[in-house]
Amino acid sequence: MIEINLLPPKERSTLSLLIVPLALIVVGLGLAAFLIVGYVDSLDSAESSRQQLAATEQKQSELQSELQTLGQSEGLHGNAGDMIEALRKLRPDLDALLTELESPLSSGSTLETVKLNEDGSLAWTCSFPGLTEAGAYSVAIQKRSGAGAVFIQSLREQGTQFIGSFQLTPGQTPMKAGNAE
Numbered sequence: 001m002i003e004i005n006l007l008p009p010k011e012r013s014t015l016s017l018l019i020v021p022l023a024l025i026v027v028g029l030g031l032a033a034f035l036i037v038g039y040v041d042s043l044d045s046a047e048s049s050r051q052q053l054a055a056t057e058q059k060q061s062e063l064q065s066e067l068q069t070l071g072q073s074e075g076l077h078g079n080a081g082d083m084i085e086a087l088r089k090l091r092p093d094l095d096a097l098l099t100e101l102e103s104p105l106s107s108g109s110t111l112e113t114v115k116l117n118e119d120g121s122l123a124w125t126c127s128f129p130g131l132t133e134a135g136a137y138s139v140a141i142q143k144r145s146g147a148g149a150v151f152i153q154s155l156r157e158q159g160t161q162f163i164g165s166f167q168l169t170p171g172q173t174p175m176k177a178g179n180a181e
Helices: 014-073 080-090 094-102 131-144 174-180
Strands: 110-116 122-128 148-158 161-170
Touching: 094 110, 122 131, 131 148, 131 161
Parallel strands: none
Antiparallel strands: 110 122, 122 161, 148 161
16 A cells, blocks of 8 residues: 655754754763773772882881891791791780779779880870779779889869879889989
8 A cells, every 4th residue: 555645744953953963972972081081090090009009018028128137136037927926925915904904993984095105105094983083093003013103194074084194104113203304
């Protein structure tokens, strides 16, 4: 069967015929730009990671050479496992240290922070419900200090609690410390 269209032809605007291809081109260029920016960003990220890796490897080699130098100067000749084990023996027992610092605390008091300073001194803070507990802790920890002197660095009120900062300096006695200040 043959179809015959006797209606007049509809005029289609040439503008719509131009807009669709142009829009597709613009979307394609935007997608290409997005992909190029992502690729460049991944290259920058990879280069940054390579630089960090190189810096880490250099730091590791420096530390290994320092460890070997220390091992030779301390008489720790042998493999790295022996040196690491010897260094572990020099490290303080943290469980025993925390137990030693917490045991004189009365109920309601808590050990807040502990820090080992580069000079070998130990600094810590405790929270106390009152001044009486802070004084009792200071006396008790001074009796336990052994070869060093414990000093109260500060005692301040914070809300309903008192925050005390303490420092244990090895090898000093309270009399020597008083003369040094």
